[in-house]
Amino acid sequence: METKPRMLVILDVVTILLFATAVGMVFFYAPLEAVMGQVQRVFYFHVANAWVGMLGFMVAAIAGIAFLRKGDHKWDIVGLAAVEISLVFFFTAIVSGSIWARGSWGTWWTWDPRLTTAAICELVYAAYLMLRQGIEDPDRRARFGAVYAILGFISVPLTFMSIRIFRTIHPVVIGSGAAAAEGSFDMTPKMLQTFMFSLFTFSFIFADLLWHRIRLGKLAAKAESLRLKTLQ
Amino acid sequence: MQPLPQADKQLRATGSATGAGQFVRSLYAIIWKDLAAELRSRELLSAMLVFALLVILIFNFALELDAQARATVTAGVLWVTFAFAGTLGLNRSMAMEKDRGCLDGLLLAPVDRSAIYFGKAIGNLIFMFIVEAIVLPVYSVLYSVNLFNPGLLLVILLGSIGYVAVGTLLSSMAVQTRTRDVLLPILLFPLVIPVLIAAVKGSTGFLQGMDIIDIRPWLNLLVVYDVIFVAIAFMVFDYVVEE
Numbered sequence: 001m002e003t004k005p006r007m008l009v010i011l012d013v014v015t016i017l018l019f020a021t022a023v024g025m026v027f028f029y030a031p032l033e034a035v036m037g038q039v040q041r042v043f044y045f046h047v048a049n050a051w052v053g054m055l056g057f058m059v060a061a062i063a064g065i066a067f068l069r070k071g072d073h074k075w076d077i078v079g080l081a082a083v084e085i086s087l088v089f090f091f092t093a094i095v096s097g098s099i100w101a102r103g104s105w106g107t108w109w110t111w112d113p114r115l116t117t118a119a120i121c122e123l124v125y126a127a128y129l130m131l132r133q134g135i136e137d138p139d140r141r142a143r144f145g146a147v148y149a150i151l152g153f154i155s156v157p158l159t160f161m162s163i164r165i166f167r168t169i170h171p172v173v174i175g176s177g178a179a180a181a182e183g184s185f186d187m188t189p190k191m192l193q194t195f196m197f198s199l200f201t202f203s204f205i206f207a208d209l210l211w212h213r214i215r216l217g218k219l220a221a222k223a224e225s226l227r228l229k230t231l232q
Numbered sequence: 233m234q235p236l237p238q239a240d241k242q243l244r245a246t247g248s249a250t251g252a253g254q255f256v257r258s259l260y261a262i263i264w265k266d267l268a269a270e271l272r273s274r275e276l277l278s279a280m281l282v283f284a285l286l287v288i289l290i291f292n293f294a295l296e297l298d299a300q301a302r303a304t305v306t307a308g309v310l311w312v313t314f315a316f317a318g319t320l321g322l323n324r325s326m327a328m329e330k331d332r333g334c335l336d337g338l339l340l341a342p343v344d345r346s347a348i349y350f351g352k353a354i355g356n357l358i359f360m361f362i363v364e365a366i367v368l369p370v371y372s373v374l375y376s377v378n379l380f381n382p383g384l385l386l387v388i389l390l391g392s393i394g395y396v397a398v399g400t401l402l403s404s405m406a407v408q409t410r411t412r413d414v415l416l417p418i419l420l421f422p423l424v425i426p427v428l429i430a431a432v433k434g435s436t437g438f439l440q441g442m443d444i445i446d447i448r449p450w451l452n453l454l455v456v457y458d459v460i461f462v463a464i465a466f467m468v469f470d471y472v473v474e475e
Contacts, residue, residue, distance in 0.1 A: 124422040134409035144405050147468045158426040
């Protein structure tokens with residue numbers, strides 16, 4: 001049984017400290033938004049969650065390509081780890097967005113391009129997990145998982161584009177927003193700092209969880225091979 | 233000895249044929265095999281057709297398809313019907329290969345793997361076109377809507393290609409899992425949503441006589457989707473059937 005690597009322990013501590021600081025910044029450092037009030041504070045972690053979600057799906061697609069090219073099972077473990085983490089973070093992004101929307105659009109949900117795409121994205125990766133569950137052979141499971149992760153990552157932007165052709169009301173805080181967007185606002189420097197810090201922190205959380213999950217996956221693979229050896 | 237020279241001739245013919253010629257011939261053979269099997273059993277097409285008509289009937293009661301509703305939801309009803317019937321066909325066509333061990337035979341045959349993919353995909357596409365060719369006139373008669381619009385047919389052509397390109401790949405994945413029949417729609421629908429949205433919007437545009445400028449984005453999206461997914465499926469199919 002290998003012990004937890006020292007670097008991982010350090011990363012754990014750094015991540016926890018960063019997260020505590022980020023929470024502090026969101027509540028005490030960032031100024032109160034004039035129009036929306038307190039509910040605007042959801043925004044910092046909402047975008048950070050969505051960012052981790054997208055990052056993970058991208059990692060899964062890249063790991064999928066790497067697995068198909070090299071056939072090394074470590075890439076399969078990375079892909080699964082990324083999808084599992086991202087599903088949770090993306091779901092949190094949807095829920096926190098919903099809370100914000102209730103406060104500023106007055107509804108929990110609208111069929112806006114970003115919201116719809118996010119929902120479909122969750123379904124794609126839920127299907128990914130169901131696909132993996134239905135296959136016993138580890139090699140085939142890894143191949144099919146890789147193929148589906150690649151397909152999903154290509155389809156989701158197309159879904160976004162297709163719904164985007166309708167008009168959107170979701171605010172675009174970074175870059176130019178649509179004229180019809182409701183609930184957009186200009187960030188003060190303090191808000192921008194908090195926002196960037198949240199993104200930074202959540203990237204650390206993602207890296208930390210990914211490392212833990214990959215380690216878990218490797219240990220599970222080892223346990224599985226030991227079990228097979230004893231059965232023989 | 234009559235068969236021997238013949239076999240020799242055949243061998244020489246294959247040996248001298250170019251890669252493309254070989255590819256087209258194996259493609260043709262696979263499509264012809266699917267069509268011939270279907271012509272004898274007729275189980276796939278009849279199931280797809282009856283199912284499609286049932287879906288339209290259910291929509292009739294569920295949506296109260298009166299004259300006013302028809303103008304706006306016709307495209308949606310048609311595409312849901314095609315998508316559902318298509319899933320049925322895709323599942324059946326791959327399950328047949330798997331159950332009778334035909335897929336192993338196909339894989340053992342000395343043909344390019346992509347020929348198998350394109351053969352199956354074109355076979356599925358033909359079945360889908362047959363179903364559409366029967367559903368469209370039936371719908372036109374039942375609801376007295378004129379569906380013979382070249383633009384609409386173009387959208388149906390592009391949409392079906394995209395749907396079948398992804399569907400064939402995913403169905404060959406789904407049949408190799410434990411939960412096969414249940415899994416295909418779950419895998420397929422979230423991925424083909426761009427096709428369904430663009431197809432429904434494009435069809436509605438043509439049915440309501442909108443300007444081509446308003447319809448063009450949807451057509452572009454369909455073409456982009458078709459190109460991307462045919463290419464990707466072509467690239468990854470090897471890994472899906474590899475044993």
